[in-house]
Amino acid sequence: MVVKVSNLVKRYGDLIALDHLDLEVREGEIFGLLGPNGSGKTTAINCILSLLSFDKGDIEVFGEKMTPSSYHLKRDIGIVMQNVAVVEELTVVENIDFFCGLYVSDKDERKKLVNEAIEFVGLSDFRKFYPKKLSGGLLRRLNIACGIAHKPKLIILDEPTVAVDPQSRNSILEGIVRLNKEGATVIYTSHYMEEVEQICSRICILDKGKIIAQGTKEELKGMIRIGEKITVEFLSGRPEDAVEWVGAMPHVASVECKENRLLIKTEVGKNGLGEILAQLKKRDIQTGLIYCELPTLNDVFLEITGKELRDL
C-alpha cells in the first residue's frame, strides 16, 4: 500500500472538513479523488503530506507513519499543488532545477532530470521564459514539471487542470498516464468527473468531507440503478404530454422534460430505446435528435447525494 489513511478527522472550528476518512492507494494505480469544491480533497492531500495538523486518525505513506519530519518519505513524493507554486524571479529551467534540487543533490543527474522534465511537459521552447510571460496552460505545465522532475514514486496532483485550455488539459492528462506507465503511483484530485473517469483506475467520491462512494468506475456505476440515458428531441407534439405514458413504460426509471426534449433514464441492464421509438411512431410524433448515453460519475453523485456534481 502506497498511502493508507485511517479514520482521518480534520476540523476547522465547527466545520468538519474530513469526517472519518478511510483511503487506500495501491502501488501503480491512478487514484482519483473526485468531489465538488469544498468537499475536502485538498485538505485530505495536505494532511497526507503532513502540511496540515489533524484532529484524529492515522496516515501511512510507503508503509510508514507520515510526519512533518519524514524527509526520507518526502524524497519519493512529487506534489503538484492546486495553485501554481513557482518562483517568479526564476526562469522556467531555473525553477525546475530549483525544485528538483530540493530532492537531488548531484548536479549532473539534476541537469538530466530537468531536461527530461522540460521535454515531458513540452516547455522546450520556453526554457528562458519567466513565469509571468507564460500563458495559464504553460504555467500549469511548469508547475507539473517542478513537481515531477525528480522522478518520484508517488505523484500527487491537486486539480492540475483548473483554468487550463482544452489542448493543455489533454496534454497534461496524457502526461499523467505516461508517468503512471513509467511506474509512478498517482493520486489525482479534480472536480471534473470526465478527467477522473478518463484516467483513473480507482475513484473515491467525496462530499462534505465524507466518502460517498469508492471503487473502479465500473463498480461505481454499478452502484446506481440507471442503465442508460435517452434524450429525444420533439419536432411535433409537446414533450410534457409524453411524460406520463413514457413513465408508465416498463424499465423506465425516470422521465424529465427540458424545453422540447424528453430525458429518459432506464434501469440497469434494460435497453428501452427500441420500445420508446416504436411508441413515438405509433403516436405520430415527429422526432429530431435522438441519442443514448451511458451513466457518468455525475449520475452516481446525483443518485447518492441528490445534487449534480457539475452544478457545485
Add this chain to the structure above:
Amino acid sequence: MFWNIFGYRMKSNVRDFSTLFWTLAFPLFLATFFGLVFPNITSSTVTFETVNVGFYENSAYGGDPYLLESLKSAKQSEGIDLFHVTVFESIEASEEALNNQEISGYAEVAEEVVLHMQGSGFNQTIIKSFFDQYAQISSAIRDVARDNPAALEEVSALFEKEVNYTTSTFAGRDKPDSILVYFYSLIAMTCLYGAFQGQKEIMNIQANQSQLAARQNVSPVPKLKLFGSSILSVTLVQYLSILILLAYLVFVLRINIGDRIGMILAAAFAGCCLGISFGALVGAVVKAGEGIKVAIIISFSMILSFLSGMMQSSVKVAIEKAVPVFKYALPGNLIANTFYAIYYFNSNERFYFGMALMIGISIFFYTIVILVLRRQKYASI
C-alpha cells in the same frame, strides 16, 4: 542542497525589483536628495572667516599703543587670525573702504575709541564683542595700575589665562558634523529596510503564508535549512545594497564618513543583520497577512529613522537626552550612533559596544524566529 537553495535565493532576490526599490533605489534617491539639499543649508549658514577690520589712529591724540597689537594678534583658532587689520592714514580712506565693503568696520582711535560699522551681522558682532572686551580689560588693568601697581603682573597673567580658556580644543578623531547625522540615519534606515527581505524570506518558509512555502514544506528539506540558506542569501544581497549606498555617498556625493573602512563595513554588516532579523521576527510572530506585516515594517522603519534624526537631527539629540536608554534600545539610533562613533571618537569602545548590541539583538530576534518556526504546526493553509 543548502548551496543550491542559497544560489537560487540569491538570483531571486537580486531580480526582485520591487523589494530592491525599497532597499536600494529609495535610499539612493534620498541620499541624492540630501546631497543636493545639505550643501545649500551649509552654505546659507555663517562660516567663521577672518574679519576684515580697519584701524585709523588720530595722531592728534595720544592713542592706545596696545590696541593695534591686540587686534593683529587676536586668533579665532590656532594659526588662524581673528582679524585682518588695515591701517588707514585718514578717516576718509577708512570711510571709503567701509562703504566699498572692503572692511566690516573700523576703529577710530582719538580721545576715545569709536567704532564705525555698516549694517549688522556676524562680523560686526565679532568686532563689537572684541572692542567691548578690550575696553573692559584695559579699563580693569588701568584701575589696578592706578590702585595697586604691585598686582599688575598677576592680573595680566589672569587675562592671558582667560584667553587660553577660550581657545577651542578638539578631542575627537574628526570634526563634528551635524549634517552627517542625516546620512548616518539614512544608512540606518537602509539597514532597517532589510526587514522587507527578512519578512519575505520567512513568508517563503511558512506553509500557511504562501504557496511557494507550502510547496517547499513538502520537500525533504528541513525548515531550518531553508531558513538558513534563505537568510544567508538575503543578508548578502542586503549587504551589497548597503555597500552600494556607502560607495555612492563616498565617491559620488563626496560625503566624508571617515577613513576606518574595516569598522564601517563591519557596522554596515551588523546593521544589515539587525534589519533583516527584525523583518524575520515580524514575519514569524505577527499573525496577519503580508500587507499588515509590510505596513508594520514600514511604520517601524520610518518611526525609528525619524527618531534617529533622519528628518531633523535635533530629534535624535532630544530623544537620547530625554530617554538615554533609547541610544541603544532603538535600532535606528543604535546603527546611526555606531557609525558616528567610528567617524568621531578615537576610542573604539562605543563602536564595539554598538556592534555587540546589534549582533546580540539580531541573535535574540533569530532565536525567537527559530523557536516559532520549529514549533509551528499549520491548522489551516
